[in-house]
Amino acid sequence: MGAWTEGEVTLDVDPAPPIAPGGHLRVNVHWPSAAGGRGARVELYADLKAAPPVRIAFTELPTSELAHGSLVTLEVPHDVPPVFDGAGLSLRYRIRALIDRPLRSDLAAERNVVIG
Numbered sequence: 001m002g003a004w005t006e007g008e009v010t011l012d013v014d015p016a017p018p019i020a021p022g023g024h025l026r027v028n029v030h031w032p033s034a035a036g037g038r039g040a041r042v043e044l045y046a047d048l049k050a051a052p053p054v055r056i057a058f059t060e061l062p063t064s065e066l067a068h069g070s071l072v073t074l075e076v077p078h079d080v081p082p083v084f085d086g087a088g089l090s091l092r093y094r095i096r097a098l099i100d101r102p103l104r105s106d107l108a109a110e111r112n113v114v115i116g
Contacts, residue, residue: 006109006111009109011028011029020116027097035063041058041061042070047092049091081116083116
């Protein structure tokens with residue numbers, strides 16, 4: 001549950017999900033071809049069905065750090081509700097590593113994570 005890979009991007013989380021609210025989530029991001037751009041971010045999003053996504057935590061870093069592998073820590077707020085799905089309503093969480101590229105679309109890799 002902690003290790004995850006999409007193509008060449010690795011997003012490992014510690015502790016392995018489920019993550020407790022009010023704690024810290026460490027994300028080890030390794031993106032070998034990450035280069036250029038204005039910078040990079042590692043973000044934690046909440047996705048509530050039929051609502052825009054909400055970024056609840058993030059860290060900014062130079063793009064080159066993703067290429068070499070970076071360990072970032074995100075604080076999980078103590079009042080976030082657990083993941084749920086029922087009665088036409090769902091709540092999910094995801095981690096996104098993003099390269100901000102000027103005048104072009106951003107590059108991103110994402111993985112779901114369970115909180116609760």
